[in-house]
Structure formats: structure tokens, C-alpha cells
Amino acid sequence: MQATGLEEAIARAIAALDFGRVRKEYWDQNECIYLKGFLPQAVVEQYFVPQVENLKPELNRNYIPGHKKGGSVSYFTVREQAKEFLTLYRSPAFLGFLTRLTGAPLQLCPEADPHSCALYYYTEPGDHIGFHYDTSYYKGARYTILVGLVDRSPSCKLVCQLYKDHPSKPMKELSLSTAPGDVLIFNGDKLWHAVTPLGENEERTVLTMEYVTDPGMNPFKRLYSNLKDSFAYFGLKAVFRGKS
């Protein structure tokens, strides 16, 4: 019953978009678009925020000096304990919208990918991530969708540098908040992005979802990707347990 209500809310959110404008902006911005208030805050609070709280004991904290500090909950835990997020991730309406937007034959990630539908928590002062691409280790492209869930964090901004490494366009920087229901959609190999450090007594949680155009992966890239996920995100046990 709950899932039906969420599915209806997702369909309404997509129908409310001016799709032509959204698609034009996505392509004008080198495959990146920020949709302020895509999901109503009330929907996020009803379906997702209770899960954000429930999953806190499952947090894997990680710290890579000079690059990253924060907490993560992998797809494997989300799949076991917070199926509401999977209703969005697997929504045919949402996947259809993303496919029309990107013009790419998007698929869900393989079940062994801990990033496919995961949560990032910024809960301690200084939690952040430095500039990076969401590089695809798959044979095809990888797209990232971030959804704001909790944002009591005036200091913590998602900073996007559009057109970095673009052959002709000058770089343009966006500093975005991810309030509940705000969404950012981008091609992982094209958007250089970072999250600025969390301040005292602040908190920020985002849902991250990944879709791919070809789920194949060369075994060496798979090993590299798993090790990176173990140390930078979810922990060795989660990544290799999820694989088996």
C-alpha cells in the first residue's frame, strides 16, 4: 500500500516537469541537471526520512585524508532493510524518464554493485568529499542521481564544475543545496563535483542511485572498483559479502 502511494508520487513528480525544458537544460549543461523540489518534501518525510534514521546503526564510517570523510550505507543493506528506496530506484516511470532525458539505454546496476542504490551520511563536523568524477568502471556509461533526504547543513554544499575538461566551453561552478526532494542527475564521467565540509551540529543525508548502459565489467576493473568501495565507502565485509 505504501509503495503504491510512493509510486504515484513519483509519477506525479515526472508529469509535473516541463520535459522539453528539462532535457534542453540537461544537454546544455553537458549532461547535468538540478531539479529543485522534484519530490515534495512531505513525500520524502513520509517514505524516506524514517529509513534514514533506521539505517544509522548500519553506517560504515570512512576517512581518506585530504579527500573524503563521511558515512555510507550500501545497496546490500538498503535491499535488506529499506525497500522504500528501491521503489524509487526500480520505478519503471523513473527509469523511463531518465532514459528519455539521457537518450541512453539505461539499466539498473548489477546486484553486486554496492553503489547502485546507497545512502551517504554527513554527520560529523568536517565530513566532506573532494572533487571527483563518478567514473564508470563498466563497459558502458554510468549515470548518477542524487536525492536530498536530510539537509540541516548550511555549510555543506554540493559544488559542481560544469564543463571542466570541456574542449570549448569555460568552466561554470554551481553551489547547490540538497534539500529534501531536490534531485541532481548527471553523467558520472562528465561532472566534476565535490561536497564542502559539514559544520558543527549539522547533518546531511543523500540517496545516490546509479544506472548503467552496459553492466559488463572487465575483471581487473571489478577488483579495483571493489577495493575502492571497501576503503572509501562501505567496508571490506559489506563489499565482498554482497558479491558472494
Ligand SMILES: [Fe+2]
Ligand atoms: Fe560523486
